[in-house]
Amino acid sequence: MLILGKEVSRETRIEIKQGVEDFSKKYGRVPCLAVIIVGEDPASQTYVRNKVLGCEEVSMKSLKYEFPNGTNQEDIANTIRTLVKDDNVDGILVQLPLPKGYDEKYLLDLIPETKDVDGFCASNIGLLALGTPRTISCTPFGVMRLLKSTGVDLAGKNAVVIGRSNTVGKPMAMLLLNANCTVTVCHSKTQNLKEITKNADILVVAIGRPKFLKGDMVKDGAIVIDVGINRVDGHLCGDVDFDEVEPKASFITPVPGGVGPMTISMLLYNTLMAAIAREENAR
Ligand code: GUN
Numbered sequence: 001m002l003i004l005g006k007e008v009s010r011e012t013r014i015e016i017k018q019g020v021e022d023f024s025k026k027y028g029r030v031p032c033l034a035v036i037i038v039g040e041d042p043a044s045q046t047y048v049r050n051k052v053l054g055c056e057e058v059s060m061k062s063l064k065y066e067f068p069n070g071t072n073q074e075d076i077a078n079t080i081r082t083l084v085k086d087d088n089v090d091g092i093l094v095q096l097p098l099p100k101g102y103d104e105k106y107l108l109d110l111i112p113e114t115k116d117v118d119g120f121c122a123s124n125i126g127l128l129a130l131g132t133p134r135t136i137s138c139t140p141f142g143v144m145r146l147l148k149s150t151g152v153d154l155a156g157k158n159a160v161v162i163g164r165s166n167t168v169g170k171p172m173a174m175l176l177l178n179a180n181c182t183v184t185v186c187h188s189k190t191q192n193l194k195e196i197t198k199n200a201d202i203l204v205v206a207i208g209r210p211k212f213l214k215g216d217m218v219k220d221g222a223i224v225i226d227v228g229i230n231r232v233d234g235h236l237c238g239d240v241d242f243d244e245v246e247p248k249a250s251f252i253t254p255v256p257g258g259v260g261p262m263t264i265s266m267l268l269y270n271t272l273m274a275a276i277a278r279e280e281n282a283r
Contacts, residue, residue, distance in 0.1 A: 009261035031275035039069035090275035091117030140172035142262030163206035215244030
């Protein structure tokens, strides 16, 4: 059965829009997300456009800062520093990956935990690891919402995450662990990958390799979540070979229309929560 990310996402955004309305009535302003993009990578441009459109959909304010590749890093850093001080800005997001030559850690470290709507900073990752999350990284957070929509009890399930990035794989593994799954994280150096994936009740694939997960790597009845968005010959495909895997899976996310829209919904949710927390802490 398909997990319709677009549908779950629509329901989530209706709730967020209501939250934005309540926030505006209470505090006399709208939550605001600032997005910074460096360079001309088409995939990043598309993601950022969808983030801005997402803000409009829930009546949130967005600010977009576009810097051409080659911009002096300190100019970008100074923009972040200004946004940090701006009381009307609730969330700051630097679209990743940055072009070669930029120091990702240096720029991300300028964003305080209170405005870290990506959930990337050390304290947000640390709190997640401790099982007491504050802001959760948007993609893994969205995946958890999609898993919840299946109605399947996650406790005790074998969950396998393929990919160990700081943005998806690692926080994903921690969320599944917090949900009482038995979690295995696989990556490019993993041996006997198929033996491990064949044992998975839940498979989350986030490696950025088109159609990597084949039918013979999947157990009958597994739940398969495809985080990949790859452009091949002009169309989008995931990290899962959908035609091979779909007949075996009990639930599977399509690409597009699966994890992607959910990621943006959780970003909007995180921005609303950051705005509420900032207002409540200001009083
Ligand atoms: N690039 C790909 N996914 C993400 C994300 O969730 N946040 C940011 N900032 N950049 C990304």
